[in-house]
Amino acid sequence: MKFIKITLRSIKSFFYLNLLQISASLAYYALFSLPAVIFILLRITALVIDPDQARQFIFSELSKMIGPEATTSLQNAVVQIEFSEGQTWKVLLSIIILIFTASTIFTTLQNSFNTIFLIQRKTEGWISIYHFILKRLLSIGILLGFAIILLFSLVLDMVLSALGGRLMQYISGVEWVVILASSIILPVIIITALFILIFKVLPDVQLTVKDVLHPSLLIAFLFLAGKFAIGYYIGNTRLQNIYSSATAVIALLLWSYYSSAIILFGCAFLKEKMALEGKDISIREIYQEKVIEQ
Numbered sequence: 001m002k003f004i005k006i007t008l009r010s011i012k013s014f015f016y017l018n019l020l021q022i023s024a025s026l027a028y029y030a031l032f033s034l035p036a037v038i039f040i041l042l043r044i045t046a047l048v049i050d051p052d053q054a055r056q057f058i059f060s061e062l063s064k065m066i067g068p069e070a071t072t073s074l075q076n077a078v079v080q081i082e083f084s085e086g087q088t089w090k091v092l093l094s095i096i097i098l099i100f101t102a103s104t105i106f107t108t109l110q111n112s113f114n115t116i117f118l119i120q121r122k123t124e125g126w127i128s129i130y131h132f133i134l135k136r137l138l139s140i141g142i143l144l145g146f147a148i149i150l151l152f153s154l155v156l157d158m159v160l161s162a163l164g165g166r167l168m169q170y171i172s173g174v175e176w177v178v179i180l181a182s183s184i185i186l187p188v189i190i191i192t193a194l195f196i197l198i199f200k201v202l203p204d205v206q207l208t209v210k211d212v213l214h215p216s217l218l219i220a221f222l223f224l225a226g227k228f229a230i231g232y233y234i235g236n237t238r239l240q241n242i243y244s245s246a247t248a249v250i251a252l253l254l255w256s257y258y259s260s261a262i263i264l265f266g267c268a269f270l271k272e273k274m275a276l277e278g279k280d281i282s283i284r285e286i287y288q289e290k291v292i293e294q
Helices: 002-016 020-045 049-067 068-080 088-114 126-170 176-201 209-235 239-274
Strands: 119-121 289-290
Touching: 002 020, 002 239, 020 049, 020 088, 020 126, 020 209, 020 239, 049 126, 049 176, 049 209, 068 119, 068 209, 088 119, 088 176, 088 239, 126 176, 126 289, 176 209, 176 239, 209 239
Parallel strands: none
Antiparallel strands: 119 289
């Protein structure tokens, strides 16, 4: 079976490239970047809809994706982020630092993807400066894309709620359909859309939506499976007794590490899928070199 063959090859590639170790460093960067990413998303979406509604929706969807414990930790971190008041240069400096912090996770992801696709960047002279600026601009573009996807998801969630309310007036027992759509189907759609965007933009490889659709779906389902697994682990161990108030932070650490590993596995799956289908890996920019596998 094709899926099993790709999966086995992906697992082999995952351990050959030592992606668990890369996942650990990626999780470390995620801890510092995610609050800034969410803060910026809240500010962007608040330009279009009510800020309280945006906050409630984003954290509600995060809770469905990563579990309530990790979401609580993120929510507490986001609350602490505030722009400095006073002189204009202080506000601008705060914004620059915030954007730089938020973009770190995306630049780290890009480097990790390039490692999986066996691509290395040329770093001589002006090219390294160009890459640094381009990475940050790509990160801002991805954040804007995230905001658009979240706004679309909010509209879809409102439609589902309204439609579910109407259906329940005429059809008994339809509640489970609404719950299924809200708690599983909608998060899968959101996560899949986010990773289609990430895979299309970040790797220095030319990829089509068709190429990245299946790996993005795989990541979405593994994300949700991980949420339940981590929630079960926290609920059935003595973490609460051992770490007390730090349990939410531990949950976020576990989720960050698991998610990083799943994302990199999804990228390895994408690479092996393309290889099995006989598709050439076309490098995006002419001044980059492909590393030859030993």
